[in-house]
Amino acid sequence: xxxxxxxxxxxxxxxxxxxxxxxxxxxxxxxxxxxxxxxxxxxxxxxxxxxxxxxxxxxxxxxxxxxxxxxxxxxxxxxxxxxxxxxxxxxxxxxxxxxxxxxxxxxxxxxxxxxxxxxxxxxxxxxxxxxxxxxxx
Amino acid sequence: xxxxxxxxxxxxxxxxxxxxxxxxxxxxxxxxxxxxxxxxxxxxxxxxxxxxxxxxxxxxxxxxxxxxxxxxxxxxxxxxxxxxxxxxxxxxxxxxxxxxxxxxxxxxxx
Numbered sequence: 388x389x390x391x392x393x394x395x396x397x398x399x400x401x402x403x404x405x406x407x408x409x410x411x412x413x414x415x416x417x418x419x420x421x422x423x424x425x426x427x428x429x430x431x432x433x434x435x436x437x438x439x440x441x442x443x444x445x446x447x448x449x450x451x452x453x454x455x456x457x458x459x460x461x462x463x464x465x466x467x468x469x470x471x472x473x474x475x476x477x478x479x480x481x482x483x484x485x486x487x488x489x490x491x492x493x494x495x496x497x498x499x500x501x502x503x504x505x506x507x508x509x510x511x512x513x514x515x516x517x518x519x520x521x522x523x524x
Numbered sequence: 525x526x527x528x529x530x531x532x533x534x535x536x537x538x539x540x541x542x543x544x545x546x547x548x549x550x551x552x553x554x555x556x557x558x559x560x561x562x563x564x565x566x567x568x569x570x571x572x573x574x575x576x577x578x579x580x581x582x583x584x585x586x587x588x589x590x591x592x593x594x595x596x597x598x599x600x601x602x603x604x605x606x607x608x609x610x611x612x613x614x615x616x617x618x619x620x621x622x623x624x625x626x627x628x629x630x631x632x633x634x
Contacts, residue, residue: 400547403545404547494583494615495578495579497614497615498615
């Protein structure tokens, strides 16, 4: 399995552009079509922004993004050493209803799961490891 | 992301160009807020040149929309396409707002 990107940056909003830009260029170079690239960008952004906002309440921390290609599956691993947070355990937001029925929370995780083929979480050595997988076809 | 705002009748037309991601959404929300505090309450968001939106972008539109309901104002959308349209559909936000194919069609109605 080829590691295509391994980037470590501080877990702040300012890092978003560089992380997503690298991801996007990499996926393009691997021949993924624009629709899939947009899905990867969305899922990665949602995961990263959750980390920027919530992972490190006490002191600043880092986030690592590792992209790999395994056959026709593109894998994005997003790793932080912040507080334990399993995105796969969150309940879905309500997606029906008008303006007053909708709450802003939970939407990012929901979108992430909808646009990727697989989303996996594990906690290992005091780190959250989120794996996002999308297929080429 | 680039934001162009023009006045058409009693509506502010905000044309977004580029990506409405988490980094761009607070500036966007501030621009909307500034217009509202000047008394504008009808907005057409023109997404013809918008390539991408994330939940942060959706959230800023939802928050602004709730504020506007209190002053009997509204937001309508036009020009959704590609990943932006997809995100609006998946999230259910496409049912919350009036959506037009083109800004011209929207301006005839509002």
